[in-house]
Amino acid sequence: MSNMNKVYGKSKENYTAKIKRKEWTVFIICIILSVICLLPMYILFINATRDSAKIASSISFIPGGSLVKNIKTLFKDVNYSTVYNVLIGYRNSLFITAFCTVFTVFFSTMTAYGLHVYTFKLRNAAYTMILAVMMVPMQVTSAGFVAFMLKIGLTDTYWPLILPAIAAPTVVYFMTAAMKDNGIPLSIVEAARIDGCGEFRTFISIALPMMRTSIAVQSIFAFIASWNNFYTPNMILISSKFNQKTLPMMISAIQASDKFTDYGAIYLALSLSIIPLIIVYAFFSRQIVGGLAEGGVKE
Amino acid sequence: MASAAQRRIKSISYAKYGYLFILPFIIVYFIFQFYPLINTFIVSFHGNGTEGIEKFVGLDNYKAILFGSSKRAIKMVHQKFFSALLNTVILWVGNFIPQITLSMALAVWFTEANTKIRGEGIFKIIMYLPNIITAASIAVLFLQLCGEAENAPGVVNLMLNKMHIVSQDPLSEKYDTIKFITGKWQSRGVVMFIQTWMWFGNTMILLMTGILKIDKSIFEAANVDGASSWQTFMNVTVPSLKSTLSYTLITSMIGGLQMFDIPFLYHKDPNKVSDNLKTVAVYIYEYFHDQVDPKMGYAGAASVILFIITVILGCIALYAMRDEYEIKIRKATKKSAKQAKLRDKQFGGF
Numbered sequence: 067m068s069n070m071n072k073v074y075g076k077s078k079e080n081y082t083a084k085i086k087r088k089e090w091t092v093f094i095i096c097i098i099l100s101v102i103c104l105l106p107m108y109i110l111f112i113n114a115t116r117d118s119a120k121i122a123s124s125i126s127f128i129p130g131g132s133l134v135k136n137i138k139t140l141f142k143d144v145n146y147s148t149v150y151n152v153l154i155g156y157r158n159s160l161f162i163t164a165f166c167t168v169f170t171v172f173f174s175t176m177t178a179y180g181l182h183v184y185t186f187k188l189r190n191a192a193y194t195m196i197l198a199v200m201m202v203p204m205q206v207t208s209a210g211f212v213a214f215m216l217k218i219g220l221t222d223t224y225w226p227l228i229l230p231a232i233a234a235p236t237v238v239y240f241m242t243a244a245m246k247d248n249g250i251p252l253s254i255v256e257a258a259r260i261d262g263c264g265e266f267r268t269f270i271s272i273a274l275p276m277m278r279t280s281i282a283v284q285s286i287f288a289f290i291a292s293w294n295n296f297y298t299p300n301m302i303l304i305s306s307k308f309n310q311k312t313l314p315m316m317i318s319a320i321q322a323s324d325k326f327t328d329y330g331a332i333y334l335a336l337s338l339s340i341i342p343l344i345i346v347y348a349f350f351s352r353q354i355v356g357g358l359a360e361g362g363v364k365e
Numbered sequence: 366m367a368s369a370a371q372r373r374i375k376s377i378s379y380a381k382y383g384y385l386f387i388l389p390f391i392i393v394y395f396i397f398q399f400y401p402l403i404n405t406f407i408v409s410f411h412g413n414g415t416e417g418i419e420k421f422v423g424l425d426n427y428k429a430i431l432f433g434s435s436k437r438a439i440k441m442v443h444q445k446f447f448s449a450l451l452n453t454v455i456l457w458v459g460n461f462i463p464q465i466t467l468s469m470a471l472a473v474w475f476t477e478a479n480t481k482i483r484g485e486g487i488f489k490i491i492m493y494l495p496n497i498i499t500a501a502s503i504a505v506l507f508l509q510l511c512g513e514a515e516n517a518p519g520v521v522n523l524m525l526n527k528m529h530i531v532s533q534d535p536l537s538e539k540y541d542t543i544k545f546i547t548g549k550w551q552s553r554g555v556v557m558f559i560q561t562w563m564w565f566g567n568t569m570i571l572l573m574t575g576i577l578k579i580d581k582s583i584f585e586a587a588n589v590d591g592a593s594s595w596q597t598f599m600n601v602t603v604p605s606l607k608s609t610l611s612y613t614l615i616t617s618m619i620g621g622l623q624m625f626d627i628p629f630l631y632h633k634d635p636n637k638v639s640d641n642l643k644t645v646a647v648y649i650y651e652y653f654h655d656q657v658d659p660k661m662g663y664a665g666a667a668s669v670i671l672f673i674i675t676v677i678l679g680c681i682a683l684y685a686m687r688d689e690y691e692i693k694i695r696k697a698t699k700k701s702a703k704q705a706k707l708r709d710k711q712f713g714g715f
Contacts, residue, residue, distance in 0.1 A: 089480050096488045102562070103495055104494070106507070109510065122517030125527070176386050176387075176389070176390075177386065179386055180384075181383075181387060186380035187380070188384075203675065205623040205671065206402070208650075208668065209661060209664040213665075230397035233390050294499040296500065301650070301654065317499070320505060321504075321508065340498050340502050
């Protein structure tokens, strides 16, 4: 008996020690990776408060005292304020992003609802088509898109940036999956009909509130995707008028300008461009990560 | 028992509402996505330049891109396209391999039943953060961090100087910087790093979802049978993850073919994208966005080629990683149906 205890006790101890060692190793690896993830952004914010000359000669992990000076350079100096104006950038990006988000989420839910609730001849065909086109990248259609927009005179307007948001195959796919899983039982729709509720009203006042969790998650993703979009606006707003530029376009203008040389001002401009995203993420990170996991691969 | 109202409702056909609900999607899709795709094909069969766009040239653009010609201008088009394709492949492979390795390791560690990693939720949130930041801002940020000017180097070179990897000339105070922006492989390395940095958190979460869907009893059985972590990984996790892996691979590949923002902005010379980083998407963009002499034809043909590559790659990946178990079941069902038919025939059937 004592012999057995000795043998098993030891191996159990070994096992526990092994697990503990592994847990610590993984923990340390995760810490290192987290530092790598955060460091560039940390340095970005720190350098936004430092003097250009100091940035070029030394590294620092504590904020400097030149934030006000950098703000003055960025907003007052003509060389800078004619290239990058964060307020115009915010205004334009917010305008486009707000419309895109609302359109994407509303019309995708509506399409998914149509596919989920009604039986009609082309239902399967329509659903298969949506799945098939999900993977067609924007870059492939862009040459034809721009040529077409040039022809009908919509370049240099916001229409080609906002209207296509109505047709978002990926969001339709996620919404349909969410409705199938547990979202909207058909009996509720039928009950509404018996009570004399019109079809469209059923959708607005019953389906939309029932899908609010999925709608919230998809809205956040749509917001981020639209806010970050650089390719399409850069392509459509051909004459790149300063008043029309979105925030990513202004960032690209910093890169292209040879007068934008003050490092502190550059870091400050970059910081201002990502602060809205950091705020959104601070509030919704749990929903974002959870939504990703949920929307992952449906089997 | 169905009430009168219920019966009445059952007799009404609601099919038209189905069409009505999906109508906005279909209309917008056809105007803004399907027609542009067709138009890309149309444009690809037409000439280049402001006048050439009206002229039908058949397959000339494709010939120029794929095979070139002795004419210098066309030879350039051909060479540039293949160097862009090569760059795209290099940049994609160089970011996908570290990314999938890292995400896979993390996903397995986070989901293992016998280990509990503290702060898992926080780590996931931190590791996903780079993915939501504007790619354009990230490109310009790394351009600053990796600055290579001898008298005013970026943060990375300063750090390397602290570690005594980059030396500083004591007299002129100039740094012997590593050329992270103009160097061929250095700049590619930075772009690969940025891509990995941005995407590993996303891939990790996808893989974790996939692993959590696997039946836990299989892992327990492997554990009871004394399989090591590596054996469990190779023989249980990977085979069960096939559909998740194929999804990750396809989306990453298609994403890789579209890579634009970072290569387009990561260069020093204000108006010229570095030749070492010029991807196919940048190539297409430069042709149809040329202010002086837009070459819509080449841009269209290159887009179509990109489209065909995307479709082929998607099919290969789907085929290579299809669910073998499901196929076996399908085959078995077919076989038994055949046998049943035969049996029916044998006994006269009906």
